[in-house]
Amino acid sequence: MKRIQVLIAMVACLIGVPILAKAQVVNKNYDEKLAKELKADDYGMKKYVLVILKTGSTGTISKTTQDSIFKGHMENINRLAAEGKLIVAGPLGKNEMSYRGIFIFDLEQIEEARKLVDTDPVIKSKIMTAEYFPWYGSAALKETLKIHSKIEKQSH
Template sequence: MRLLFLPAILLLAATFSTAYAGDENDKYDAALAEELGADDYGMRSYIFVMLRTGPADAEITDAERRNELFAGHFANIRNLAEEGKLVLAGPLSNGTNERGLYVLNVETIEDAQALMENDPTIVAGVFTAEYINFYGSAALMKLNDIHAKIQKTAVQ
């Protein structure tokens, strides 16, 4: 009886594994993967930027000056998104020195640094930026398209 049971289990396992692999491969969209720059794992490289409180943050107390700097900061974010360079951005509110983050669609840290040179809050020292190579899902490249469809009010 044991001898018959083992081949039956092996046949059943082979059937399920073949069926599962077929279903998984049927989901793959080669054109979308190519459009998003995905590798075989559906992943790609980005540059992650961590914004931290800068040395001049406490020194810039004039409300008009801060508003001007942050208006430029948000304008830079919008420009980067429109150019397809910004994948994700947002503030952090953990009460520490970490203030925000970006995920950038650029090849190198030097490319990311060049983009951040246009951000008035970094230029003024309100923020400093740390640059890190990041490997994540290529699906992030669709995030801005989706966000535009669900955003009711734009940040000014």
């Protein structure tokens, strides 16, 4: 009896697979050229590296030194964005986790992101540290930079 139930379940699964495959609908707005350009998978998604910046171990520093480090931080962000490697960056609001900001890199490997983050003055000075995570999100995220340049009234 048990074998018959297993056999029926297997047949049901095999019959159901083609039905499910036919149930998938191709998006009428699909742009194959754009999807390839953005390296999107069939779901319009791709792999990234998410970096969370946290308060580091540096103690009190002078305002002049801090201003210089943060100026370099912004220059580094702009450089990485111009190179097409950093696609999202921004500060986080006050929180109990000491999280300060995020970076999303258009990279798949954490080690590649680590090398880029290590060039940042806030990391070098230990004002901030970084935590790294593989992240899967919309491939359209890269288009954010093009749009941002059209809505940014003042640049950093």
